[in-house]
């Protein structure tokens with residue numbers, strides 16, 4: 001029974017009021033706002049007078065959200081009681097009551113004759129937020145909902161659509177490295193010969209020839225997939241979305257690698273699921289000890305998501321032994337694994353690494369997601385999921401999500417796979433990527449400030465780079481991002497890959513471009529800017545592990 005008549009409740013303060021259905025003015029959450037008045041702006045519409053939640057608690061909740069969403073460091077001064085009362089059109093005693101309420105719960109502290117300040121963060125696990133369902137499962141004790149993207153992060157993501165001259169931001173090879181000519185011929189021919197591919201209604205879970213080819217490809221690296229469990233999707237992103245919804249509900253806790261692919265984090269937010277971050281190593285991948293410890297502590301993990309092969313952004317590939325151990329651990333706890341293997345075909349090693357799914361001997365506990373956006377054609381938006389024991393649910397979700405995926409491009413990819421064209425293309429693409437990776441890495445090491453760390457990925461498309469401290473403070477890639485963008489250079493800033501300011505001193509660079517003198521000049525310029533990059537004020541770089 002929720003404490004307050006709010007649609008989402010938490011044990012301490014109401015998260016969401018039934019009256020307006022919001023958690024307050026989103027502008028409150030503008031991260032990076034250094035001025036106090038930006039952090040605590042005037043609420044435009046005040047509070048609903050007939051809300052049964054006392055006014056002081058509504059204010060307390062909004063202040064707490066503002067503190068958390070902007071990741072305000074310990075010691076940040078709050079507005080005075082009088083200012084709060086004026087801003088929020090309430091009495092001084094109500095504002096004071098809100099502050100005292102936060103103080104008694106350890107969120108803020110009073111300093112004699114100075115006012116109220118953000119207190120040292122309460123230990124994780126002490127404070128809980130949660131939907132009714134999550135609360136019932138104890139989820140709120142262990143995990144957080146992903147915060148909404150702040151305005152700056154939205155800007156950062158929008159760069160994918162921006163006219164940037166040097167694209168180090170995406171995880172994609174340049175157009176000339178994909179078999180575009182081959183596809184244009186194939187698509188024209190197939191549309192002409194098989195008119196139903198364009199003129200008929202699309203039914204089913206994917207073009208049978210493509211599903212068969214996906215299963216055949218997987219056999220080459222000893223991963224057994226049944227074509228009937230494969231659902232073809234609109235990109236790997238749709239596969240991930242279906243997988244999450246097949247195994248979990250809003251409020252459930254999903255364990256993900258940290259850092260991880262930022263769209264996954266935002267997807268979890270959109271699905272109102274909670275994240276529990278598990279550290280990921282640039283060589284060995286997801287930290288199995290940390291995952292085991294989370295289970296031992298009783299974290300109610302509903303599913304785990306891993307990008308095991310050529311992880312984005314770290315480029316790691318765990319050993320087979322680790323993959324086997326991951327399967328065993330999850331089986332022991334009866335928790336499904338969602339594996340994103342979109343980069344598996346782009347690993348540089350002699351043999352293509354096996355997905356974790358290959359070690360799940362017919363148990364069906366791994367939902368394997370893949371796709372061709374990285375390896376064959378970003379524009380065709382073709383992905384797939386092999387749902388294991390969740391297949392029927394995945395199929396039902398696909399039907400009500402997008403019904404089906406256009407078949408013309410599926411037929412084209414199926415043909416390329418069947419005729420060996422894909423294997424040939426992959427060999428060329430990987431050879432090019434290997435050279436580009438080396439050139440980009442060497443350039444970063446020579447042009448970026450001394451002490452910069454760069455991953456040496458086992459394949460894939462991206463390099464993860466960590467800037468050294470400046471005067472004992474982590475440099476922020478947020479400001480660097482703005483400066484670089486002004487000069488037409490795009491990269492993916494690190495904070496997108498974590499939560500609450502984690503990885504703010506990191507950046508992800510795309511190695512998918514052919515190495516040219518123009519590209520080298522851009523990396524040199526980025527290095528110059530990085531040398532001068534300063535810590536972002538008010539943005540705490542913190543480890544978000546519990």
Ligand SMILES: Cc1ncc(COP(=O)(O)O)c(C=O)c1O
Pocket residue numbers: 171234235236237238261307312340342371372373374381382383
């Ligand atoms: C790990 C990972 N999964 C999925 C995707 C998206 O795949 P698609 O474009 O096929 O939806 C990306 C794109 O960067 C990615 O890095």
